Amino acid sequence: MTWTCEETRERLDEWVEGSLVDPDRREVAAHLESCEACRAEAAGVGELLSAAAALPRAIRPPQDLWPEIDARLDEAADTAGAAPVVPLSRARRAGPPRSASGLPRWGLVAAALALVLVTAVVTALLTRRWDQAMALKLQRTGERAPATAGVAAGGVADQEARFLAASQELLTGLEGQRLSPETMAIVRRNLEVIDAAIAELRVALERDPGNGELTRMLLATYQRKIELLEQAARAGEEG
Amino acid sequence: MHAATARTLAGVGRSGGEPAVSARVRRAQAGDRAAFRELYEEHVGRVYALCLRMTGDPEEAMERTQDAFVLAWRKLRSFRGDAAFGTWLHRLTVNVVLTDRRSSGRRVRRVEAAATDAGSRFESAPRVGLGVDLERAIARLPTGARRVFVLYDVEGYGHQEIAEMTGIAAGTSKAQLHRARRLLREALA
Numbered sequence: 001m002t003w004t005c006e007e008t009r010e011r012l013d014e015w016v017e018g019s020l021v022d023p024d025r026r027e028v029a030a031h032l033e034s035c036e037a038c039r040a041e042a043a044g045v046g047e048l049l050s051a052a053a054a055l056p057r058a059i060r061p062p063q064d065l066w067p068e069i070d071a072r073l074d075e076a077a078d079t080a081g082a083a084p085v086v087p088l089s090r091a092r093r094a095g096p097p098r099s100a101s102g103l104p105r106w107g108l109v110a111a112a113l114a115l116v117l118v119t120a121v122v123t124a125l126l127t128r129r130w131d132q133a134m135a136l137k138l139q140r141t142g143e144r145a146p147a148t149a150g151v152a153a154g155g156v157a158d159q160e161a162r163f164l165a166a167s168q169e170l171l172t173g174l175e176g177q178r179l180s181p182e183t184m185a186i187v188r189r190n191l192e193v194i195d196a197a198i199a200e201l202r203v204a205l206e207r208d209p210g211n212g213e214l215t216r217m218l219l220a221t222y223q224r225k226i227e228l229l230e231q232a233a234r235a236g237e238e239g
Numbered sequence: 240m241h242a243a244t245a246r247t248l249a250g251v252g253r254s255g256g257e258p259a260v261s262a263r264v265r266r267a268q269a270g271d272r273a274a275f276r277e278l279y280e281e282h283v284g285r286v287y288a289l290c291l292r293m294t295g296d297p298e299e300a301m302e303r304t305q306d307a308f309v310l311a312w313r314k315l316r317s318f319r320g321d322a323a324f325g326t327w328l329h330r331l332t333v334n335v336v337l338t339d340r341r342s343s344g345r346r347v348r349r350v351e352a353a354a355t356d357a358g359s360r361f362e363s364a365p366r367v368g369l370g371v372d373l374e375r376a377i378a379r380l381p382t383g384a385r386r387v388f389v390l391y392d393v394e395g396y397g398h399q400e401i402a403e404m405t406g407i408a409a410g411t412s413k414a415q416l417h418r419a420r421r422l423l424r425e426a427l428a
Contacts, residue, residue, distance in 0.1 A: 010417075013413075013416065013417055013420060044424050045420060045424070048373075048392075048420055048423055048424055048427070049392060051373050052373065052388075052392040052393050053392075053393075055373065055374070055393055056288065057284075057285060057288065058284025058285045058287075058288050059284055059287055059288040059291060060283070060284050060287065061283065061287040061297075061300070061301050061304060062297060062301075063301070065279075065283065065287075065301060065304055065305050065308075066276060066279055066280075068305055069279065069305050069308045069309060070272070070276070072305065072309045073272065073275075073309065073312050075309075184269070184270075188270065
């Protein structure tokens with residue numbers, strides 16, 4: 001007894017795909033030989049599958065999505081790490097009220113937050129690879145590299161010059177270290193945040209040269225940069 | 240293996256014959272954002288097409304496309320080259336669409352806009368009229384049937400893979416596909 005139209009049509013998808021196996025395949029084939037309506041049905045399924053296979057594989061979105069994606073990548077990197085790094089550029093785009101120095105007040109707050117978070121993130125990442133005793137020793141003694149020892153003395157310009165020389169020296173030394181590409185990428189990203197904070201604070205100081213708070217923040221920011229580079233260098237030596 | 244499966248393996252799975260972990264992917268894994276942008280430029284069309292067909296909504300598709308690339312950036316270090324990057328990204332995009340709560344809860348769909356948007360890009364495809372009509376009909380399918388049809392007949396996944404990705408049984412996937420095909424043929428008749 002051959003299959004009915006209803007039985008046949010339930011299996012037409014598989015028959016058209018070629019995935020139906022005997023004995024069902026023979027039953028469907030036998031029914032199609034004698035049923036014009038089901039042959040038309042099978043042809044319709046085949047036409048639909050051909051049309052689906054001919055659909056374009058790629059469709060460009062109506063607008064460029066990269067700018068929004070690019071803006072979100074910092075957040076994405078943050079969630080992969082330990083704590084968020086706050087990009088200063090984003091704080092400035094938001095258009096918050098501006099301080100007397102001409103900078104957005106929230107920008108300065110973000111700068112301070114960023115520095116704290118940068119240190120936390122990098123410390124968390126790098127100290128994983130440190131010898132525990134070394135980390136404890138550093139915390140107890142407040143040990144500093146020779147390059148940073150004399151930074152506190154002298155005027156702002158002089159101190160800036162010392163910081164720049166020290167950071168450049170550490171940065172050059174870092175290139176030869178055995179840090180993994182992932183760690184180097186994190187260090188670079190955080191250096192970018194710190195450099196952005198430095199640039200922002202320098203602009204603020206140019207507008208308000210006598211602002212002691214801005215001066216302290218600038219020097220503290222340089223200090224953070226040195227500490228970041230020192231930690232990265234130590235991690236490279238340990239790694 | 241059906242035709243779409245073969246197409247997927249030839250396309251997504253072996254995109255341009257590139258090695259499993261290309262130098263560009265390695266640069267992106269190391270944090271090189273310019274390299275990641277190049278990957279975006281190469282793959283955004285495939286990712287957006289998938290999102291558009293699975294959601295039936297151009298605006299939602301753009302949101303999910305962004306989500307997919309942001310998630311890819313975050314997970315890039317876990318990519319080990321077991322499959323080609325395009326295949327990995329494709330699978331990740333499917334998961335982004337399927338796990339988005341807004342997607343499953345959204346009922347108001349801009350179907351006509353989706354069809355127009357997709358249809359305007361069919362100039363190079365054969366049988367232009369049928370393609371546009373099919374895009375519009377796919378966008379009008381019920382969510383479950385649409386997703387299975389897109390994943391099986393357009394993207395080339397098997398029922399077992401669809402079952403694993405969507406959390407439905409393989410038999411349910413077959414039933415949804417049968418339903419989708421029937422509804423599409425009725426819509427295109």
